[in-house]
Amino acid sequence: VNLLVNGEVSASIAALDRGLQYGDGLFETIAIRRGRPRLLSLHLDRLASGCRRLGIQPPDAASLTAEIAAVSPAPEAVVKVIVTRGGGGRGYRPPRDASPTRIVAGFDDPGFPPEHRVQGVRVRSCETRVAQSPALAGLKHLGRLEQVLARAEWCDESIAEGLMRDEEDRFACGTQSNLFAVLGGELLTPRVDRCGVAGVMRRVVLQWAAGRAIVTREVGLSDGDLHAAEEVFLTSALIGAWPVAELDGRGLRRGRLSTEFMQWLDRD
Amino acid sequence: VNLLVNGEVSASIAALDRGLQYGDGLFETIAIRRGRPRLLSLHLDRLASGCRRLGIQPPDAASLTAEIAAVSPAPEAVVKVIVTRGGGGRGYRPPRDASPTRIVAGFDDPGFPPEHRVQGVRVRSCETRVAQSPALAGLKHLGRLEQVLARAEWCDESIAEGLMRDEEDRFACGTQSNLFAVLGGELLTPRVDRCGVAGVMRRVVLQWAAGRAIVTREVGLSDGDLHAAEEVFLTSALIGAWPVAELDGRGLRRGRLSTEFMQWLDRD
Numbered sequence: 001v002n003l004l005v006n007g008e009v010s011a012s013i014a015a016l017d018r019g020l021q022y023g024d025g026l027f028e029t030i031a032i033r034r035g036r037p038r039l040l041s042l043h044l045d046r047l048a049s050g051c052r053r054l055g056i057q058p059p060d061a062a063s064l065t066a067e068i069a070a071v072s073p074a075p076e077a078v079v080k081v082i083v084t085r086g087g088g089g090r091g092y093r094p095p096r097d098a099s100p101t102r103i104v105a106g107f108d109d110p111g112f113p114p115e116h117r118v119q120g121v122r123v124r125s126c127e128t129r130v131a132q133s134p135a136l137a138g139l140k141h142l143g144r145l146e147q148v149l150a151r152a153e154w155c156d157e158s159i160a161e162g163l164m165r166d167e168e169d170r171f172a173c174g175t176q177s178n179l180f181a182v183l184g185g186e187l188l189t190p191r192v193d194r195c196g197v198a199g200v201m202r203r204v205v206l207q208w209a210a211g212r213a214i215v216t217r218e219v220g221l222s223d224g225d226l227h228a229a230e231e232v233f234l235t236s237a238l239i240g241a242w243p244v245a246e247l248d249g250r251g252l253r254r255g256r257l258s259t260e261f262m263q264w265l266d267r268d
Numbered sequence: 269v270n271l272l273v274n275g276e277v278s279a280s281i282a283a284l285d286r287g288l289q290y291g292d293g294l295f296e297t298i299a300i301r302r303g304r305p306r307l308l309s310l311h312l313d314r315l316a317s318g319c320r321r322l323g324i325q326p327p328d329a330a331s332l333t334a335e336i337a338a339v340s341p342a343p344e345a346v347v348k349v350i351v352t353r354g355g356g357g358r359g360y361r362p363p364r365d366a367s368p369t370r371i372v373a374g375f376d377d378p379g380f381p382p383e384h385r386v387q388g389v390r391v392r393s394c395e396t397r398v399a400q401s402p403a404l405a406g407l408k409h410l411g412r413l414e415q416v417l418a419r420a421e422w423c424d425e426s427i428a429e430g431l432m433r434d435e436e437d438r439f440a441c442g443t444q445s446n447l448f449a450v451l452g453g454e455l456l457t458p459r460v461d462r463c464g465v466a467g468v469m470r471r472v473v474l475q476w477a478a479g480r481a482i483v484t485r486e487v488g489l490s491d492g493d494l495h496a497a498e499e500v501f502l503t504s505a506l507i508g509a510w511p512v513a514e515l516d517g518r519g520l521r522r523g524r525l526s527t528e529f530m531q532w533l534d535r536d
Contacts, residue, residue, distance in 0.1 A: 001357075014279060021350075021410070022412040023411040054413075082288070091419075094416060094420050133400075142291050148292050148362060151361045
């Protein structure tokens with residue numbers, strides 16, 4: 001792993017950093033494709049808007065862009081950016097003079113099986129529920145413990161992702177992806193104003209659909225919705241889009257929308 | 269600040285530690301009184317049970333106890349213990365071979381005004397809501413961003429604490445304390461099975477009340493409940509108990525229960 005902390009090569013951060021102490025920060029996970037960060041401006045945009053929502057000074061975009069390039073280990077790779085509120089003493093109150101901590105880490109490409117994009121993936125529904133938190137909903141904040149617990153629910157390597165329900169028993173998201181379904185010709189995806197993350201690729205899909213006059217709606221999705229759907233797929237900055245072939249052992253119908261989206265995303 | 273990381277003097281932790289990356293860990297904040305950690309066995313008990321809930325190996329109690337003593341800077345002080353799942357690569361899935369990280373930090377006594385215990389404190393109600401998260405409820409986990417945002421809502425130094433509501437508009441907790449009210453002679457405190465932290469001092473209060481045949485009930489508390497109450501008070505490992513004298517500028521009634529509890533807690 002290649003690591004930069006505030007622009008300097010370092011494998012460590014202060015133990016009193018508020019990112020560790022309180023989860024007081026945000027992150028972005030960026031796909032490097034053909035040597036370039038994919039959807040970089042959308043990542044920078046979400047990071048800056050999240051920082052503003054938390055009252056953290058957003059990082060300088062030019063410096064961050066250079067650091068992302070510097071840590072990327074290969075033309076196909078992953079770069080994770082963390083911005084925390086910085087150091088500080090004990091207590092939740094954000095210090096006035098806090099200076100944010102910026103961590104940029106380059107990882108090898110996760111090497112997802114290419115057939116995931118073509119044949120689709122097997123997914124399961126998780127017991128671990130996702131929190132209803134209007135204050136944090138949409139933010140890609142550092143508190144990911146629910147996702148950790150959900151991901152710990154299964155060891156079967158052939159299960160690519162787990163879906164998490166909200167308290168009303170509607171599917172809200174994957175542990176590391178956003179969820180879409182095509183139902184009655186409409187493109188549906190759960191809202192992100194009470195739980196979940198406003199994924200960068202989710203945004204791209206919604207914009208792409210709007211440009212094609214596909215009706216989109218933000219709604220919770222029940223188990224019945226997913227089994228009735230013409231198509232179900234998952235999105236994230238890293239995976240792009242994966243059709244869901246099977247949920248909890250039952251096959252789902254397969255449509256064309258996610259394939260068309262992936263072809264558009266891969267265009268040059 | 270005196271700091272030990274895994275028993276060694278160190279001011280830093282690995283930038284890839286899952287405590288920072290995912291909030292994948294727990295903490296305890298322990299009051300040092302007359303040179304000894306107050307309610308230590310309850311803190312160790314909660315930490316171990318939280319670790320088991322998360323599948324993290326709990327720290328050795330004897331080592332941790334020695335480290336708490338070693339970092340404490342004075343007879344009256346605060347020690348914060350953090351246990352994370354440890355290092356690991358990218359991805360939510362807990363690594364099988366993770367070795368937990370243990371951070372023990374000694375801080376000066378926060379120096380709360382002694383009159384808080386006698387005259388009571390002024391508190392406000394926060395706009396920031398506390399998440400409903402059955403998976404994490406009760407745990408003192410590292411994701412405290414909601415509490416940070418709630419604490420950032422006020423700068424008035426004469427306001428000692430903020431109360432946070434759940435989504436049903438009931439008061440669930442303070443930003444760093446548990447909430448109690450005496451109503452109709454019963455001792456009421458919000459449940460901690462959907463949100464909030466199962467505070468060590470909360471547990472002590474409930475046990476103390478049970479030993480005195482005081483009826484206790486775990487229920488959400490409305491604004492009206494607090495204004496009708498014979499007495500409202502806050503508890504935490506650090507503060508013990510503070511009567512609430514004023515909520516959002518309106519005076520509250522004052523009772524004797526919190527004073528009696530504090531006298532019992534301070535007995536020797």
